[in-house]
Amino acid sequence: MTRTAVVAAMLVLLAVLGIALHRQRRRTAGLQAQLDAAAAELQHLQEACSRLAPAGVVQRLIADGVAPGTEAAAERKVVTALFADLVGYTAMSERLEPAVLARVLNGYFQRMSDAIHEHRGHVSTFLGDGILAYFGALQPNPWQCNDAVRAALAMRAAMSEYNVELAREGLPPLAVGIGIHRGPGLAGLVGSRERMEYAFVGRTVNLAARVQSLTRTHQVDILVTEALRAELDSRFVLAPMPAESVKGIAEPVVTYAVREALA
Amino acid sequence: MASALEHVAWEQCLVEPHPDRALESYARRRWGVPSPAIRYFVPVPWMARAVIDLHPELGLLMHLDQDVADLVALVVSQENSCRFCYAAVRAMLWVQGMSTGRIQRVEQDLTRLDLPPRTVAAIAFGRSQSRSGPPAARAAREALHRAGFGPDEMKEIAFTVAITDFSNRAHSIPAIPSRPLERMPDQLRYRLFRPLINRILKRHRFRGRATPPLDYTSSTPYASLVKACGGSPIAPALTRTLEEMWASPHLTRRCKLLMLAVIARGLACEVCAREVGEALQREGLKEAALTQVLTHLDAPELDPVERVLVPFARETIWFEPAPMQRRARALRDRLSSPQILEAIGVAALANGLCRMGAMVLDHP
Numbered sequence: 001m002t003r004t005a006v007v008a009a010m011l012v013l014l015a016v017l018g019i020a021l022h023r024q025r026r027r028t029a030g031l032q033a034q035l036d037a038a039a040a041e042l043q044h045l046q047e048a049c050s051r052l053a054p055a056g057v058v059q060r061l062i063a064d065g066v067a068p069g070t071e072a073a074a075e076r077k078v079v080t081a082l083f084a085d086l087v088g089y090t091a092m093s094e095r096l097e098p099a100v101l102a103r104v105l106n107g108y109f110q111r112m113s114d115a116i117h118e119h120r121g122h123v124s125t126f127l128g129d130g131i132l133a134y135f136g137a138l139q140p141n142p143w144q145c146n147d148a149v150r151a152a153l154a155m156r157a158a159m160s161e162y163n164v165e166l167a168r169e170g171l172p173p174l175a176v177g178i179g180i181h182r183g184p185g186l187a188g189l190v191g192s193r194e195r196m197e198y199a200f201v202g203r204t205v206n207l208a209a210r211v212q213s214l215t216r217t218h219q220v221d222i223l224v225t226e227a228l229r230a231e232l233d234s235r236f237v238l239a240p241m242p243a244e245s246v247k248g249i250a251e252p253v254v255t256y257a258v259r260e261a262l263a
Numbered sequence: 264m265a266s267a268l269e270h271v272a273w274e275q276c277l278v279e280p281h282p283d284r285a286l287e288s289y290a291r292r293r294w295g296v297p298s299p300a301i302r303y304f305v306p307v308p309w310m311a312r313a314v315i316d317l318h319p320e321l322g323l324l325m326h327l328d329q330d331v332a333d334l335v336a337l338v339v340s341q342e343n344s345c346r347f348c349y350a351a352v353r354a355m356l357w358v359q360g361m362s363t364g365r366i367q368r369v370e371q372d373l374t375r376l377d378l379p380p381r382t383v384a385a386i387a388f389g390r391s392q393s394r395s396g397p398p399a400a401r402a403a404r405e406a407l408h409r410a411g412f413g414p415d416e417m418k419e420i421a422f423t424v425a426i427t428d429f430s431n432r433a434h435s436i437p438a439i440p441s442r443p444l445e446r447m448p449d450q451l452r453y454r455l456f457r458p459l460i461n462r463i464l465k466r467h468r469f470r471g472r473a474t475p476p477l478d479y480t481s482s483t484p485y486a487s488l489v490k491a492c493g494g495s496p497i498a499p500a501l502t503r504t505l506e507e508m509w510a511s512p513h514l515t516r517r518c519k520l521l522m523l524a525v526i527a528r529g530l531a532c533e534v535c536a537r538e539v540g541e542a543l544q545r546e547g548l549k550e551a552a553l554t555q556v557l558t559h560l561d562a563p564e565l566d567p568v569e570r571v572l573v574p575f576a577r578e579t580i581w582f583e584p585a586p587m588q589r590r591a592r593a594l595r596d597r598l599s600s601p602q603i604l605e606a607i608g609v610a611a612l613a614n615g616l617c618r619m620g621a622m623v624l625d626h627p
Binding site: 118139140141142143146231233234235 | 394395396398528529530531557558559560561577581586
């Protein structure tokens with residue numbers, strides 16, 4: 001009798017354990033499925049994120065382990081800023097259908113971004129029809145000035161090729177003005193709690209933008225500052241431009257037009 | 264088994280495979296199994312031997328836990344997007360009996376922080392060296408120290424990272440085919456022989472033993488790094504690789520030094536830059552010419568091969584497989600296949616050792 005009871009109790013215990021184990025397995029499988037789904041979601045997000053921000057920036061943010069509500073370490077750096085802007089965009093935007101205009105603009109952005117990336121720069125932002133790119137912001141780059149000017153020359157060449165394509169479609173040609181300056185600033189995550197971006201902040205960026213606006217004054221497409229020229233390879237052919245006053249800078253700014261790079 | 268790196272673009276292989284019975288049987292003796300990559304390195308034997316001999320699992324680690332070393336190698340390969348090395352590490356884990364699902368979970372775990380703090384610190388060091396190089400070494404080293412690693416373990420972590428960096432570049436830049444390794448777990452013959460392969464591999468994996476003090480009087484770059492590893496099996500292995508690299512005839516000694524100088528400058532490693540600069544001056548290169556090379560990656564004093572390889576060296580500093588492979592491909596019109604391969608080997612080794620120096624010698 002006692003033996004039967006013990007066996008029965010053990011069977012009951014085994015059954016209970018079996019049920020518990022089965023439930024636990026189902027739970028583990030469910031959690032694993034959730035984990036796999038979360039990993040897949042993360043992968044999709046990362047892919048989407050890489051289209052919205054430069055891959056290097058995304059990697060940098062992941063590397064810094066930036067969580068919501070935390071602040072990533074900002075650091076002082078010497079960076080080369082390149083600012084490019086379309087000439088005559090406003091007039092063109094009034095003439096073209098929105099869909100055509102968007103296609104033309106996307107083609108322009110893609111070609112300019114490719115030229116910048118090919119020369120180790122990263123596009124920080126598209127500002128309307130403008131492009132702000134940095135060289136040496138994400139990783140140390142002692143050759144950042146030469147890289148930036150080579151990128152600008154590649155942008156000039158890409159623009160010429162694009163204009164041939166546009167002419168074939170009966171569309172007006174595009175022209176771009178590019179300003180380049182090198183200087184110190186603060187690199188890191190900046191913005192509000194709701195929206196942040198990896199940026200380089202300081203006078204360097206403002207001056208690159210002002211120098212870009214001088215391309216219209218001097219009727220040239222690529223201008224560099226004196227600070228950048230001092231670091232440049234002598235095989236770049238430059239032409240000095242008259243010093244000009246620009247908004248927000250006390251002294252007149254000396255610039256050089258970039259003609260070509262000798263082999 | 265879908266790999267996290269299968270989306271990484273991988274060009275057609277830049278170099279032709281050359282069967283070489285002696286090298287292949289050497290690899291088989293050391294590893295226990297044939298190496299799928301060795302035949303691609305045959306034209307530059309020092310590179311083939313370095314790929315075999317500098318493997319951290321083959322008697323080079325005395326202090327560092329092998330599992331931590333394996334994870335560091337996996338993370339650095341993942342970080343560098345080297346499909347070949349990543350597939351090799353995954354294949355190794357699979358052969359050791361890990362299921363494909365478990366491997367995927369290990370990969371997911373690497374992105375979370377629920378690993379032991381020592382492992383997390385070692386992984387963080389590997390990541391920091393891939394992403395930031397020597398400037399990040401001091402902070403990463405302090406983190407390793409805080410996590411409880413001793414100086415000998417730290418040297419071995421630095422060596423594991425350096426050799427993975429070397430191996431990643433040596434396989435990525437010429438685009439050594441990764442598909443055979445990626446497909447391994449799907450093939451019946453490997454599934455059938457998996458336990459046997461595992462036993463063979465286990466027999467060939469062994470811990471390092473202390474070596475006699477090194478009488479290394481060379482004044483070539485990285486000599487101080489080798490000396491700092493004295494007593495460890497790493498020192499004789501590195502010495503042999505470096506001596507064979509310097510003696511190899513495909514590129515001149517000056518050309519190799521110039522490539523090292525560019526990489527040291529790109530990685531902002533002042534100590535390596537000084538060592539290489541002194542060696543270049545002994546080769547007869549004037550300081551002004553070296554300054555010109557380092558500032559603009561060119562100088563009138565350079566010969567045609569140097570003019571091609573000096574700018575190429577800087578392309579190898581920060582890891583992006585597709586542009587690196589594209590730029591290496593562009594060398595084919597101007598250099599012979601052994602020259603290209605040797606240039607890749609020199610750049611790969613310099614990238615690894617410069618990063619290792621930052622850790623081991625406390626480079627600024």
